Amino acid sequence: MTNRVAIVAVEQLGPEECANDNVRDLTFRVSKNLLNQVGLKREDVGTIVSSSSDFWQGISCSNSVYYDALGAYLKNSSKTEEDGAFAFIYGAMRIMSGHYDTCIVHAITKGSEIPGLSTLTNLYADPFFQRPIGLDDVSTAALQAMLYMNKYKITEEQAAKVVVKNLGNALDNPYAHKKGKFSVEDVLKSRTMAYPIKELDCATYSDGTCALLLTSEEKAKKMTKNPVWLRGMGWCVDHQFFGDRDLLDGALRKAARMAYATAGIKSPSKEINVAEICEPYSFQELLYYEQLGFCGEGEGGKFIDKGNTTMKGKLPVNPSGGVLAHNPYVARGLLRIAEAALQLMGKAEKHQVDGVKTALAHSTHGLAGQHHSVVILGK
């Protein structure tokens, strides 16, 4: 990579705080808190990239309403839509170009203020062929799950272990929305949403926002002793039509390949110490282990059976509780990056993993993961 990019500060607001305020006020608070952490003034910030979505916010041109609240008044500030990881990628590219040496990246969604997940994700589908069938987030995920389970003999119990792990981890994350001690049996007994996906296999629908301060290498060294470095990133999109896609070998492998190539990572399972994976449905975490190269094809179930991805495992995944625990839709991708950065800064408090030198953050959106991004961070 050309110019190095650092993360010097991370700020997030929890679901309770987000429930009681509007998008504009929350945006002001999260960006102001972020700058206060490093003693920066609004005037010191070079550029800002936010991420929100008009559908997921119920306001057209969704950044218009919070533009000045974010501190962007008369600044070169843009908006990427649908995935907070996009804001990070774009913000990083702005720094890499050498045009700016500081950039706030921000994402927000208030799930409590908009129509349900099914309605909004059905609108992802093209209006002629796929939408009338009723394809939505959970129904497409269920088709993907069936394919995955049938092809590789992945079991519902193995998927349930992801829920147990992540909602358990979330007990140690004050910003998580849904948390608790659940058993595999609890998951299996929860009501079916779209077979084989049960209610506890599904992410909740949350309010949340977060912001990161990115800087150039020179600035980072002046601002903190403990910067987190961007080592690599990759992102990729799959076909729109569901039948055109290989649901078990899609865009994620390509996104990961690009990220690993830029980061110079050859053996992901050995070189990555912690991963924050975007898993709106439990079985997807297993599938994504494979596609991220943590284990071989069809081995996602065994990988969790061995306990590799628990807090004490060799590659802890989602110490924050992941998306199953907290799903402010557009912000969830940026939250994965924020959590990965906190791990590297040693600031993840009760859900800190020891000795983290390299962390991976993954994000996805679209039906059954049409779009994926992977970000590699290091010390």
Next chain:
Amino acid sequence: MARRAAIIGVGQTKHGRREDVNYVELIYEAVKAAIADAGISPDDIEAVAQGSMPSPMEGVNANHLYWADAMTAFGKPLLRTATCGSVGMSIAHLATYHITSGMFDMVLAVGAQKMFEGDPQGTMATVADPWFQRWFIAGAPGVFSMQAHQYMYRYNLPEERVREAAARISVNHHDNAMDNPYAHLRFKVTMEDVMKSRIIAYPTRLMDVCPSSDGACAVIFASEEKAKKMGRKVAWVKGMNYAGDEHFFGDSDKVVWEAAIVAAKKAYQQAGITNPRKELDVAEVYNPFTYQELIFYECFGFCDFGKACELVEDGVVLRGGELPCDPSGGVLCTNPIGATGLLRVAEAALQVTGRAGDRQIAGAKTALAHAMGGACQFNGIMIVGSEL
């Protein structure tokens, strides 16, 4: 010094009421044209930058996912931006940063809109915040008419004089569109036609307002290394900036409009332009409303504040003038909003590479492209030139 970027190919659809195609087909028409124009293969495109108006207007959530295949994005990195009317410029900026970051060497930028399929004014009414402004700031014409009033009042200009200058802009741009085979509205209008057309929101009349169009635009950006290998003229990105001001309409001055002034000023600095009127050869100003174009002339430093009418009266910004604006006919004659800002960039690139056909401004070397969006909130600029 940051890495440089150039525009190596542009494509646009025939704009208008395009009931013959759906979104995907419309977009592919522009993408295919851009790829052919650049003389490359779809496989040469390494990444795609996409954008559109608020997605309720397209009726598809996260429409980059729907458009992915039409943009030849399958298996490639794809990012989406959305900044209302200014989105076309935001797409161009996004694509440029892909190059200047050093991550990519060839990137496709795509914007599109089928305004006849959605409810544009209904969607735009929801740009205003839901608590205070939405009740009275609904849709575009009301906002921009208020701005026109503010302008006349600020400088104590006789209404008849401003009316006439705005009408002259309309006549000029409609004449220009006759030379643009892609333009939506291709008919001549007279001063009388404009001034007697029906009121939309006083003082704005029908012929002061852009149409609703279906259309798409695709632009291919490349690194310096790749661009130089093209073996033909390319348009270099010389400067770009973007700025927005307060969300609440009453909080900012829309006459001495800081977002427009700042956006232009920093872009000029990057491009080394100190006297825009002299150094720019042509400008594609985003002009959905004739009155607003007068304000932009001033904010972009084409003349002093309060003097835009003179610029029109003296013909400086008209055809054959010192700084002709919108030789393509501009937004006033073609407005598929999600593509409109990108069309300004494409037209500017065509001008500086001498490929603008009948609408070519002879000898154009440096051009300004502009887009505006939000509830009269955002402005983006890109300066392109024939020399690096």
